[in-house]
Amino acid sequence: xxxxxxxxxxxxxxxxxxxxxxxxxxxxxxxxxxxxxxxxxxxxxxxxxxxxxxxxxxxxxxxxxxxxxxxxxxxxxxxxxxxxxxxxxxxxxxxxxxxxxxxxxxxxxxxxxxxxxxxxxxxxxxxxxxxxxxxxxxxxxxxxxxxxxxxxxxxxxxxxxxxxxxxxxxxxxxxxxxxxxxxxxxxxxxxxxxxxxxxxxxxxxxxxxxxxxxxxxxxxxxxxxxxxxxxxxxxxxxxxxxxxxxxxxxxxxxxxxxxxxxxxxxxxxxxxxxxxxxxxxxxxxxxxxxxxxxxxxxxxxxxxxxxxxxxxxxxxxxxxxxxxxxxxxxxxxxxxxxxxxxxxxxxxxxxxxxxxxxxxxxxxxxxxxxxxxxxxxxxxxxxxxxxxxxxxxxxxxxxxxxxxxxxxxxxxxxxxxxxxxxxxxxxxxxxxxxxxxxxxxxxxxxxxxxxxxxxxxxxxxxxxxxxxxxxxxxxxxxxxxxxxxxxxxxxxxxxxxxxxxxxxxxxxxxxxxxxxxxxxxxxxxxxxxxxxxxxxxxxxxxxxxxxxxxxxxxxxxxxxxxxxxxxxxxxxxxxxxxxxxxxxxxxxxxxxxxxxxxxxxxxxxxxxxxxxxxxxxxxxxxxxxxxxxxxxxxxxxx
Amino acid sequence: xxxxxxxxxxxxxxxxxxxxxxxxxxxxxxxxxxxxxxxxxxxxxxxxxxxxxxxxxxxxxxxxxxxxxxxxxxxxxxxxxxxxxxxxxxxxxxxxxxxxxxxxxxxxxx
Numbered sequence: 001x002x003x004x005x006x007x008x009x010x011x012x013x014x015x016x017x018x019x020x021x022x023x024x025x026x027x028x029x030x031x032x033x034x035x036x037x038x039x040x041x042x043x044x045x046x047x048x049x050x051x052x053x054x055x056x057x058x059x060x061x062x063x064x065x066x067x068x069x070x071x072x073x074x075x076x077x078x079x080x081x082x083x084x085x086x087x088x089x090x091x092x093x094x095x096x097x098x099x100x101x102x103x104x105x106x107x108x109x110x111x112x113x114x115x116x117x118x119x120x121x122x123x124x125x126x127x128x129x130x131x132x133x134x135x136x137x138x139x140x141x142x143x144x145x146x147x148x149x150x151x152x153x154x155x156x157x158x159x160x161x162x163x164x165x166x167x168x169x170x171x172x173x174x175x176x177x178x179x180x181x182x183x184x185x186x187x188x189x190x191x192x193x194x195x196x197x198x199x200x201x202x203x204x205x206x207x208x209x210x211x212x213x214x215x216x217x218x219x220x221x222x223x224x225x226x227x228x229x230x231x232x233x234x235x236x237x238x239x240x241x242x243x244x245x246x247x248x249x250x251x252x253x254x255x256x257x258x259x260x261x262x263x264x265x266x267x268x269x270x271x272x273x274x275x276x277x278x279x280x281x282x283x284x285x286x287x288x289x290x291x292x293x294x295x296x297x298x299x300x301x302x303x304x305x306x307x308x309x310x311x312x313x314x315x316x317x318x319x320x321x322x323x324x325x326x327x328x329x330x331x332x333x334x335x336x337x338x339x340x341x342x343x344x345x346x347x348x349x350x351x352x353x354x355x356x357x358x359x360x361x362x363x364x365x366x367x368x369x370x371x372x373x374x375x376x377x378x379x380x381x382x383x384x385x386x387x388x389x390x391x392x393x394x395x396x397x398x399x400x401x402x403x404x405x406x407x408x409x410x411x412x413x414x415x416x417x418x419x420x421x422x423x424x425x426x427x428x429x430x431x432x433x434x435x436x437x438x439x440x441x442x443x444x445x446x447x448x449x450x451x452x453x454x455x456x457x458x459x460x461x462x463x464x465x466x467x468x469x470x471x472x473x474x475x476x477x478x479x480x481x482x483x484x485x486x487x488x489x490x491x492x493x494x495x496x497x498x499x500x501x502x503x504x505x506x507x508x509x510x511x512x513x514x515x516x517x518x519x520x521x522x523x524x525x526x527x528x529x530x531x532x533x534x535x536x537x538x539x540x541x542x543x544x545x546x547x548x549x550x551x552x553x554x555x556x557x558x559x560x561x562x563x564x565x566x567x568x569x570x571x572x573x574x575x576x577x578x579x580x581x582x583x584x585x586x587x588x589x590x591x592x593x594x595x596x597x598x599x600x601x602x603x604x605x606x607x608x609x610x611x612x613x614x615x616x617x618x619x620x621x622x623x624x625x626x627x628x629x630x631x632x633x634x635x636x637x638x
Numbered sequence: 639x640x641x642x643x644x645x646x647x648x649x650x651x652x653x654x655x656x657x658x659x660x661x662x663x664x665x666x667x668x669x670x671x672x673x674x675x676x677x678x679x680x681x682x683x684x685x686x687x688x689x690x691x692x693x694x695x696x697x698x699x700x701x702x703x704x705x706x707x708x709x710x711x712x713x714x715x716x717x718x719x720x721x722x723x724x725x726x727x728x729x730x731x732x733x734x735x736x737x738x739x740x741x742x743x744x745x746x747x748x
Binding site for chain 1 (some may be wrong): 659660731732
């Protein structure tokens with residue numbers, strides 16, 4: 001079991017190395033003709049057979065997905081955690097266990113990661129066919145997948161942290177894939193730095209937990225929680241939340257995610273659906289007993305969740321760029337999961353994580369198809385794509401329905417179970433889930449979360465309907481050749497539509513995930529209201545953007561409440577002026593001192609060269625004077 | 639006879655030689671000053687040889703050596719002086735300063 005899980009991690013990892021080292025060479029070995037790979041027609045498959053980097057990326061990942069499926073099925077048939085230690089690293093104090101832990105949570109999320117990554121890889125073969133650096137891109141995706149799987153299966157917090165950090169650096173490489181454009185490399189740096197800010201807290205949190213528990217293994221930490229001092233637990237969870245906010249793009253560290261749209265679309269799908277952003281939520285779920293012991297952390301998580309989901313949903317309502325709409329919707333959906341965790345509906349949150357992984361990957365890949373066909377990211381250039389792109393249209397409709405939470409697609413069930421959990425917590429005045437033994441949320445907090453969830457459902461419906469209508473209905477607003485995307489892109493999209501549609505029914509097996517009629521009806525009312533407002537606005541004038549009706553507040557929403565600008569004033573500018581000061585001090589202080597030594601040496605040399613007159617008699621005089629001095633010295637002193 | 643007489647004469651001679659080497663400008667006179675110093679030493683050697691009645695007459699033998707070496711040296715020295723004169727039409731020692739450091743700023747400073 002543990003061996004299988006380790007192979008699930010190792011296969012993409014080795015594929016990454018093989019791809020980086022041997023990718024293009026494999027193509028030549030397979031006898032590929034130089035030049036672009038055809039993405040249409042009968043040549044496409046033949047080209048794929050000879051596409052070295054694509055094979056190196058997809059085949060091991062396919063094998064890993066199979067293994068993950070085996071793992072998941074085994075755990076499903078016979079529940080219970082299985083831990084195994086491959087080796088451990090003695091550090092002098094607390095040893096680091098290189099061990100894995102497979103339980104229901106890990107198996108489920110691991111399978112989801114593998115499936116989404118596989119879809120993204122296959123899709124990328126066509127999407128990035130003309131890209132000169134496709135080989136390194138695809139190898140980095142493999143590395144990214146392996147890192148996420150390591151986070152998922154890690155049985156030791158420090159091992160988990162390794163995967164966590166490798167993901168950070170891979171996201172930097174992938175977001176900045178088209179680094180020729182300055183904006184892309186800046187977005188990559190921003191994503192890296194903002195998540196890094198949170199990672200500092202995350203590492204400290206791990207160290208506090210490990211020091212408090214006397215071990216870094218996950219089960220060891222969880223077992224030690226009851227004996228730990230309350231202050232230690234609260235400190236550790238709050239520190240961990242910093243990292244979670246960074247990776248899962250929750251307020252106040254969410255600003256990197258919309259900018260991360262600079263990367264190629266498939267990688268957006270991977271980052272947003274399955275890997276990076278899921279990692280934060282996953283870690284909270286993994287260490288959930290620790291969080292249950294820490295009411296302040298749950299409260300903070302609730303605040304973060306409400307601000308993130310409502311704020312970013314409003315921001316999504318006003319974006320011009322389809323990918324940015326989806327980016328803000330990701331922040332919003334992660335806010336749902338965080339809210340679920342805050343009110344004690346952890347299984348609902350993970351359920352939503354998996355469902356969201358499926359439908360958000362689907363939405364991003366479908367958006368990639370739209371962008372591929374129209375050659376633009378801007379909503380106002382689309383229109384009337386319904387007939388030309390039926391596969392994309394239907395898949396995206398399913399994805400959007402899941403995003404709103406319409407029955408019977410997956411999002412409905414998962415979102416509803418979270419809302420029900422929040423309602424339960426609010427009604428029980430802050431009781432966290434079914435855990436009466438743990439600290440309560442403040443009752444008001446539970447109400448805020450519940451109401452925030454409902455309002456967000458309405459706003460979500462509004463922005464989804466807006467994007468959907470502007471993309472697929474009405475008349476085309478710019479000139480493009482409307483056609484279906486290439487098969488290699490359309491097929492993963494269509495395949496992803498299946499889990500996005502059906503995943504919800506798996507929740508019927510569990511009590512806490514079954515929809516409750518009252519709260520579901522309430523949420524659907526909200527959604528219907530939001531959708532109706534947008535539809536009526538749009539219907540009045542299909543050529544116009546419904547968001548124009550927002551009037552004065554539109555720029556506020558579009559700039560996401562000026563959080564970026566606020567950070568620019570509060571943090572970026574002071575830091576930059578400080579950096580300029582440091583540079584100036586370095587240049588005029590330290591460098592000047594170092595380079596001054598040269599000038600001073602030359603000046604001193606100038607004094608000494610005066611004595612070099614070229615007149616031998618002067619030199620002789622000097623020699624004689626020296627001899628006399630020495631002689632006098634000898635006589636006097638000895 | 640007192641040993642002070644030859645010693646004082648030798649010291650005077652030597653000092654005059656040193657002064658000549660350091661102060662004369664004519665290269666030939668510099669060579670002559672060198673001879674003065676050598677001969678001051680010779681005077682000393684002979685004087686002390688006689689004073690201590692050296693059975694092997696080491697002082698006198700050494701004097702002969704010195705005279706031979708001085709002759710060879712003058713031969714060489716004069717040859718050099720002649721070559722310098724042919725090249726530069728002057729034997730002024732203080733003008734033979736081809737090895738001078740150029741004033742700062744003119745050269746490459748290396």
